[in-house]
Amino acid sequence: xxxxxxxGGSLITDKKLENAFRVDAATRIAxxxxxxxxNNPDLSLIIGHGSGSFGxxxxxxxxxxxxxxxxxxxxxxxxVATVAAELNALMAKTLSAAGIPVWRLQPSASARAxxxxxxxxxxxxxxVALEHRLIPLVYGDVALDDVRGGTxxxxxxxxxxxxxxxxxxxxxxxxxxxxxxxxxxxxIPLITPSNFPEIERALGGSAGTDVTGGMETxxxxxxxxxxxxxxxxxxxxxxxxxxxxxxxxxxxxPVGTLIRADDPALPN
Numbered sequence: 082x083x084x085x086x087x088x089g090g091s092l093i094t095d096k097k098l099e100n101a102f103r104v105d106a107a108t109r110i111a112x113x114x115x116x117x118x119x120n121n122p123d124l125s126l127i128i129g130h131g132s133g134s135f136g137x138x139x140x141x142x143x144x145x146x147x148x149x150x151x152x153x154x155x156x157x158x159x160x161v162a163t164v165a166a167e168l169n170a171l172m173a174k175t176l177s178a179a180g181i182p183v184w185r186l187q188p189s190a191s192a193r194a195x196x197x198x199x200x201x202x203x204x205x206x207x208x209v210a211l212e213h214r215l216i217p218l219v220y221g222d223v224a225l226d227d228v229r230g231g232t233x234x235x236x237x238x239x240x241x242x243x244x245x246x247x248x249x250x251x252x253x254x255x256x257x258x259x260x261x262x263x264x265x266x267x268x269i270p271l272i273t274p275s276n277f278p279e280i281e282r283a284l285g286g287s288a289g290t291d292v293t294g295g296m297e298t299x300x301x302x303x304x305x306x307x308x309x310x311x312x313x314x315x316x317x318x319x320x321x322x323x324x325x326x327x328x329x330x331x332x333x334x335p336v337g338t339l340i341r342a343d344d345p346a347l348p349n
Contacts, residue, residue, distance in 0.1 A: 082250035083125045083211065084330065085243060086114070087236050089256035090133025090221070092320040093172065099138045100164065102171050110255070110320055111179035117330035118181065124330065125211055127243065128183065129236040130172050132221040136165035140233050145223065146197070149231030158231045162189055162223045169220045176218065184215045188222040188239050196228040199242040207247065219243075237302050244306055244313060251313065253329055254299065255320030260338030261300060272300065272340045274308060303340045311342040 088110060095101035118124055132140070140146060143157025169185055176183045184206075191203035210217045219239050226232040240252055260268040261284070269280055277300075284297040303315045318325055318337030329336050 082248050083127060085240050085249055085252045086126060086128045086326075086330075087240065087252070087254045088128065088130040088172070088320065089254065090131030090135075090137060091257045092255055093130060094133030094135060094168065096134045096137065099134050100167070101134050102168065104175070106321065107172060107175045108179070109323065110326060111176045111181060113324070113327040114176070114330070115179040115181055117327045120327075120331055127207065127211075127217045127219065127247075128176065129219045129239060130169070130221070131236050132161075132165045132168060135168040136161050136221055136233070139164050145231065146233040148226075148229035155231070158223055161233070165220060165222050169218065172220070173218055176216075182215050183218040184210050186210075186217050186219050188219055188234055189224050192222070192224040192234060192239075192242075194224045194226040194229075194232055194234065196226065197232050197238070199224070199234065199238060200227075202239075202242055204243075204246055207243070235298075237299055241302060241306050244310060249310075249313060252303070252315040253326070254303070254315065254317045255326060256317065257319065257321050258296075258317075259319045259322075260317045261296065269338050270335070272304060272338060273343045274304065275343050277304060300340065307340055307342045313341070315340040 090096055093103050093107045095103060139161045143154060143161065145158055145161050149155055149158045173183050173185050186206055188202065192199050193201045207217045221236045222234050223231055224234045243249060244252065261272060263269055263280060272280060284300055307313055307315055316329060316337045316339055318329060320326060325336055328334060
């Protein structure tokens with residue numbers, strides 16, 4: 082079974098400064114993934130990352146998420162794709178330097194969206210990569226869209242599609258907060274369809290520039306995915322805390338906020 086790991090843009094970039102890659106944070110995260118793979122060589126991973134201060138700043142400047150129609154908007158679309166790919170190259174080099182056999186797979190090369198949702202994306206390269214013990218590396222990117230002309234695909238949108246078409250068991254979403262917080266700033270350990278109405282008011286946006294909606298959109302999308310795929314577990318956790326990712330990957334103890342379907346037979 083496959084684990085999807087998202088490295089949030091707030092973790093690997095400074096979202097308040099354009100094109101600011103956090104080398105130290107990315108290097109530490111890469112080392113933790115490498116350690117997890119050494120401890121459990123059977124881990125099957127797909128890594129994705131947000132665009133942070135690279136893609137989000139350019140995307141906001143051109144309002145790409147809401148559509149691409151004019152010549153200026155298409156030039157903006159291309160600019161967003163370029164800067165998102167630049168961050169992907171930096172992340173790929175960092176992961177590779179840690180000994181992780183990543184293969185960069187560009188979502189916009191094959192993804193087709195309909196009003197912001199992926200309706201088609203090439204899966205064969207990912208399947209072949211996993212078969213040969215490589216780790217696909219995807220990222221938040223642009224895509225052609227049947228309704229909008231073009232749009233932005235968040236990493237969560239890409240993961241949503243992959244979880245529906247591959248044998249995905251869990252999703253780990255790493256940002257710079259400990260999980261989803263209540264009104265008192267306390268981490269909520271579990272979110273299900275049953276308790277979501279109670280915590281909905283506590284959800285807020287993103288601290289930096291984020292054209293894809295921040296925490297509220299993340300939780301809503303992941304909760305919808307968990308309802309479609311009851312076997313799936315999704316955790317939101319703080320990638321800034323050293324050792325937390327390897328703990329989550331090796332299942333040594335619960336961390337962060339768990340999102341799942343309502344099922345009394347499942348452990349918390």
